[in-house]
Amino acid sequence: MSRLIAITRKELHMYFVSPVSYAAFAFFFVIVSYFFSANFIGSQLVDVRLIFDSMSIISVFVIPFLTMRLLSEELRQGTDELLFTSPANLTEIVLGKYLASLTVLLLIVTLSFAYPLILAQYGTLELPVMWLSYLGYFVMGATMMSVGLFASSLSSNQMVSGIAALGILLLLWIIEWIGTSVYVDAQPLIEQFSLIGRLSDLQRGLFDLSDLIFYISLSALFIFLTVQVLTRKRWK
Amino acid sequence: MLEVKQLSKTYDNMRGVNQIDFSMNRGEIVGFLGPNGAGKTTTMRLITGYLYPTKGEILVDGISMTNLPRAARRKIGYLPQTPPVYPELSVWGYMKFIADLREIPRKQQKERIEQVLTRLGFEGREQQVIRGLSQGFRQRLGLAQAIVHDPELLILDEPTSGLDPKQIIEVRSLISELSKERTILLSTHILQEVSSICNRVLIINDGKLVMDGKTDELMHSNSEGFEVTLAVKGPESEVLRTVNAIESVKSVQMAGRQASDEASLARIKVKAFRDVREQLFYALAEAGYPILEMSRSSVSLEDVFMKLTGSSSEEGESLE
Known part of the structure; x- marks a missing residue:
């Protein structure tokens, strides 16, 4: 556990000294704030769901920037040799990094509370809808982070990892x-795997455990794949 | 301390290492030599558990790297070819991370880190960001992370590469100092390094171990003899006849005359490691031809290396 925490702490430090993280944060909040103000002024509605629509879509483009260096940079600068020859095993290393990315996601979520707080000045918020939307956004963001982490294990080039993550998320x-467009009858089945589409129930205030299980399972799958990719690199 | 048994690694499209077999006793400092691409780094990565072997076994103090990797890795300190440092961290922050990763108890961390940093000359630089450190200090920091958990076995992959001559001397003396209390496997292509710090040499070529022995024994066993160069005052033909009459002399080549003192120059090849200098002295003195100069050139580690790895002379010249 101490090894995992050490890796998380180191990764968090890396996030906060990296200009890419600040640029990604700034980009995220500038765009989300723009949509927030445009929607709010345009519709004059106190509706938190509009915030989460834009946050989810912007996350598809921002999260690859936040995850691309997680493993790529270790592979590029040779520090993977340090980690992989330490007493920490691959799962601890991957989970340590994932935990750091979740902390960053939590920071995004916390900062985004500003939007509902502004809305609350002009009307009454539907609190169950808001909390479930936040829960939905967090688990979806966590899945996106796991995809980014996986993509980061594929190459020692950060840009390649970032583009791979963006490709998978798109x-x-x-x-x-x-x-x-391909096969109309398959739509209901394929819809089940849509990363953002799956949020719709939670954003309506409907709690369905299967939605949560979907995101958690997908995150676990990508973490598992990350460990497998790293294991394979050591066999090759 | 370390047993490497029939270790093989095959890459997808490249040769790796093939049936490497050796062991190291506690306290030994072993030089691992080989031309570029011979398999030194692969072997070290296998020993440290960074790569998984295709075949074979590694035992660190009797612990199998395959079955108990965590326990085996705890006993190893590893400095890869490129110092594994994070440029964004401070020296202290980096060492703290390593101490956590290496499971040094929190109460002992401060003292241990201070000890190691002082030993490696980081006083006053603890808060410096690694990005601003010179290559030499980065290499030292790489060494610091390798020893902070006080490992019994140190694996150092080309620890002096990329350093200037002054830094090379410093790092070498540091390694010599560390060798007093640890077992060290050191890869290098600087042969001087091996002759100055190692008491045993492993030579790898083309993925196979081609030699394993003590440094001086290696030079003797692989030598075809050594050379003596003489400047003798006397006629060339007489000097040649007198020297040739000595039993241990393999061949004599006359190399002209020194105009200054009218001496004949002779290059004498001697049969496998027999010291003929005394015999030469008495034989030539008896014949009345005084020796003005005599020098011996023995076989160097370079010669042994070239012979065993079949390197071309051009490659050999590039070796330091």
Whole structure:
């Protein structure tokens, strides 16, 4: 456990000294704030769901920037030799890094509380909808982070990892449209795998455990795949 | 301390190492030599558990790297070819991370880190960000992370590469100092390094171990003899006849005359490691031809290395 915490702490330090993280944070909040103000002024509605729509879509583009260096940079600068020859095993290393990315996600979520607080000045918030939307956004963001972590294990080049993560996330986002255009009957089944589409129930205030299980399972799958990729690198 | 048994590693499309077999006793400092691409780094990565072997076994103090990797890794300190440092961290922050990763109890961490940093000359630089350190200090920091948990076995992959001559001397003396209390396997292509700090040499070529022996024994067993160069005052033909009459002399080549003192120059090859200098002295003195100069050139580790690895002379010249 101490090894895992050490890795998490180191990763968090890396996040806060990296200009890429600050740029990604700034980009995220500038765009989300723009949509927030445009939607709020345009519709004059106190509706928290509009915030989460834009946050989810912007996350598809921002999270690859936040995860691309997690393993790529270790592979590039040779510090993977330090980690992999230490008493920490691969799962601890991967989970340590994942935990750091979740902490960053939690920071995004915390900072985004500013939007509902502003809305609350102009009307009454639907609190169950808000909390479930936040829960939904967090588990979806956690899944996106696991995808980014996985992509980061694929190459020692950060840009390649970032583009791979973006590609996978875009695919998981638009999968429902692909389903519709390729084979209409398969749409209900394919929709189940849509990363953002799966949020719709939670954003309506409907709690369905299967939605949570979907995100948690997908995160676990990508973490497992990350460990497998790293294991394979050592056999090759 | 270390047993490497029939270790093989095959890469997808490259040769790796093939049936490497050796062991190291506690307290030994072993030089691991080989031309570029011979398999030194692969072997070290296998020993440290960074790579998994295709075949074979590694035992660190009797603990199998395959079955109990965590316990085996705890006993090893490893400095890879590129110092594994994080440029964004401070020296202290980096060492703290290593101490946590290496499971040094929190109460002992401060003292241990201070000890190691002082030993490696980091006083006053503890808060410096690694990005601002010179290559020499990065290499030292790499060494610091390798020894902070007080490992019994140190694996150092080209610890002096990329350093300037002054830094090379410093790192070498540091390694010599560390060798007093640890077992060290040191890879290098600087042969001087091996002759100055190692008491045993392993030579790897083309993925196979081609030699394992004590440094001086290696030079003797692989030598075809050594050379003596003489400047003798006397006629060339007489000097040649007198020297040739000595039994241990393999061949004599006359190399002209020194104009200054009218001496004949002779290069004498001697049969496998027999010291003929005394015999030469008495034989030439008896014949009345005084020796003005005599020098012996013995076989160097370079010669042994070239012979065993079949390197071309061009490659040999590039070796320091």
